[in-house]
Amino acid sequence: MIRPAHPDSLLVIVPAFNEEAAVGRVVREIREKAPEADVLVIDDCSLDQTAAVARQAGAEVLSLPYHLGLGGAVQAGYKLAYELGYQYVIRSDGDGQHDPQDIPKIYEALKRSGCQMVIGSRFLEGEGGQTTLVRSLGIGFFRLVLRPILGRPVRDPTSGFVGVNREALQVFSKSFPLEYPEIEALVVLQRRRFRFLEVPCRMRPRLAGRSTITVLKSFYYIIHVLLGVFVNVLKYERRRR
Amino acid sequence: MRELLDFTTGMSLAVILLVLVSVRRRHIRVEYSVSWLGAALALLALSRWPVALEKLAGWLGIGNPPLALVFIVGCLFLVVLFRLSVIISDLKDANIALTQRLAILEYRLESAHGTQGAQG
Numbered sequence: 623m624i625r626p627a628h629p630d631s632l633l634v635i636v637p638a639f640n641e642e643a644a645v646g647r648v649v650r651e652i653r654e655k656a657p658e659a660d661v662l663v664i665d666d667c668s669l670d671q672t673a674a675v676a677r678q679a680g681a682e683v684l685s686l687p688y689h690l691g692l693g694g695a696v697q698a699g700y701k702l703a704y705e706l707g708y709q710y711v712i713r714s715d716g717d718g719q720h721d722p723q724d725i726p727k728i729y730e731a732l733k734r735s736g737c738q739m740v741i742g743s744r745f746l747e748g749e750g751g752q753t754t755l756v757r758s759l760g761i762g763f764f765r766l767v768l769r770p771i772l773g774r775p776v777r778d779p780t781s782g783f784v785g786v787n788r789e790a791l792q793v794f795s796k797s798f799p800l801e802y803p804e805i806e807a808l809v810v811l812q813r814r815r816f817r818f819l820e821v822p823c824r825m826r827p828r829l830a831g832r833s834t835i836t837v838l839k840s841f842y843y844i845i846h847v848l849l850g851v852f853v854n855v856l857k858y859e860r861r862r863r
Numbered sequence: 864m865r866e867l868l869d870f871t872t873g874m875s876l877a878v879i880l881l882v883l884v885s886v887r888r889r890h891i892r893v894e895y896s897v898s899w900l901g902a903a904l905a906l907l908a909l910s911r912w913p914v915a916l917e918k919l920a921g922w923l924g925i926g927n928p929p930l931a932l933v934f935i936v937g938c939l940f941l942v943v944l945f946r947l948s949v950i951i952s953d954l955k956d957a958n959i960a961l962t963q964r965l966a967i968l969e970y971r972l973e974s975a976h977g978t979q980g981a982q983g
Contacts, residue, residue: 623974682974686966690959698963702970800959 624660624682626707632659632729633708635699637692638716639666642675644828645716649679652714655722656729662702663716666695672716692782693800704788704795712785717828720783724823728785731821738790738816739808741776742783742823756840763844764805771855772812776820779805783823790816805847809854867929868910871936875907898946902939909935 624633634652638645645663652661663676667689676683684702686695696713703711710732714720724742731740745761757780764779782804786794790811799806811818882899885891909916909932920931 623971682970684966684970686962687969688958688962690962694959694963698966701963702967705967 624662624706626709627660629709630733631708632656632710632712633699633703633706634659634661634712634714634725635696635703636661636663636676636681636714636716637666637695637699638663638668638672638676639689639695640668640670640672641716642668642670642672644718645672646675646679648714648716648718648722649676649681651718651722652725653680656725659712659725659729660708662699664695664699666690666692691801693798693803696803697794697798697800700786700791700798701795704791708791709788710785711791713782715782719826719828721824721826724783724821727821727823728783731819732785732787735819736787736817737819738787739811739818740785741778741781741818741820742785743778743781743820744823744825745777746820746822756837760840760844764847767848767851768805768808771809771851772818776808776818778820779808781823799850802843802847802850806850806854809851813854813857864913864929867932868913868916871906871910871932875903875910878903879907895947895950898943902943905939906932906936 626633634656636645636648636652641648649661649663652659661681663673663681663683665673665676665683665685667686673683673685684698686698690698699713700711710729712725712728712732714722714725720742728740728742731737761778761780765776768776768779784804784807793810793814793816794807797810799810808818878899882891882896882903886893886896909919913928916928916932919935920926920928923931923934925931925934
């Protein structure tokens with residue numbers, strides 16, 4: 623079983639669903655670029671050999687008995703990491719779009735800044751890779767929506783390449799948005815007056831498979847997330863002193 | 864109007880019968896049958912008591928009592944559907960939490976037995 627080996631213990635969680643073609647390389651790259659980190663693949667009840675491939679590549683695997691979707695899988699990883707006592711957790715997607723070379727950068731930023739969340743941002747340097755027009759419009763829209771809520775600008779609110787410290791881990795292990803979690807998670811943290819930081823990261827083409835995002839799904843995403851944001855804004859939460 | 868009221872009476876009795884049989888056969892839990900029985904009994908009362916229906920239609924500002932009945936049916940079933948949505952949401956939250964807990968326990972168990980790396 624993975625265990626935190628030192629006070630600044632880092633766990634990289636990789637939510638994966640039917641990613642047998644990419645997850646092995648993702649795990650090997652993470653172990654190579656961030657040797658100090660433990661790697662946990664959360665297999666979201668894949669129909670293929672995702673779990674076996676991840677184990678062969680050297681990761682531990684948390685296998686969900688039912689498909690929960692991205693938020694449920696990520697939260698399962700957060701729960702286990704919190705219970706095992708990890709100080710920092712970085713999420714990296716199983717399709718290989720997040721470059722493991724940037725993990726040490728996020729880890730250092732988490733330790734150095736004291737922020738509860740560090741976002742690997744595609745837009746701090748350059749144009750953010752292969753983002754579609756609809757997605758770009760959506761990101762621009764949410765930047766505008768989040769600016770007054772967060773009290774500061776956020777360049778890449780939809781990034782899934784995110785690191786959290788133990789304070790945020792505690793919150794997310796109890797309360798985490800289950801569908802399209804990235805933007806809502808920012809609002810959840812803001813309600814506790816937690817801080818976040820963005821560091822520049824690169825986005826690569828996915829190693830295998832293709833995106834399931836369509837124009838129709840993008841509009842559904844915008845409406846769903848917008849509703850989730852406002853529900854979270856209206857929610858009463860006991861503020862941190 | 865008479866035909867509509869008779870039809871509503873028949874429907875209400877059918878729903879009550881169906882719910883009671885379902886509860887008896889344990890296809891539906893007692894606590895989830897209450898909304899359906901309440902709605903069906905309300906419709907039964909209105910369909911057999913035209914004076915009450917006319918009064919209710921007057922309060923609602925609907926000149927036509929059959930139209931008021933259709934409106935009330937819609938409202939009652941909206942309430943029932945909303946209650947079911949709340950129940951389904953609760954069940955989904957519970958399922959997600961249980962699934963996560965089960966996965967974590969399995970992981971810990973496999974790790975304790977040293978089988979985590981040996982699978983696949």
